[in-house]
Amino acid sequence: MPSEYKVTAVVTETIKKALEQRAKQENRSLSNLVSTIIKNEVESWLPQPDRLALSFLTALAQGEQPQEEELAQLAQSLDLEPQQLQEICDRALRNRPSS
Numbered sequence: 001m002p003s004e005y006k007v008t009a010v011v012t013e014t015i016k017k018a019l020e021q022r023a024k025q026e027n028r029s030l031s032n033l034v035s036t037i038i039k040n041e042v043e044s045w046l047p048q049p050d051r052l053a054l055s056f057l058t059a060l061a062q063g064e065q066p067q068e069e070e071l072a073q074l075a076q077s078l079d080l081e082p083q084q085l086q087e088i089c090d091r092a093l094r095n096r097p098s099s
Helices: 013-025 030-047 047-059 068-077 082-094
Strands: none
Touching: 013 030, 030 047, 047 068, 047 082, 068 082
């Protein structure tokens, strides 16, 4: 199962031009800009603990160490010690198959 999916959206010419201009200003592709906008909007719909968990798990899945502040906030929302989550991160990253 893929970890990312393609979607298609229909927008007006004005919106398309605005998106293209913004993407050019940020030195990124139109697709990357739209993907980021959608991701940020959908994540804003989630309750705070869900957003934290999503960010935490996304970082781990990408082989990255979650940010310390996110780790502390998630630990608090789960009623855990930050060290417990750090140990989970360490195990997950240590046991991650190399590409």
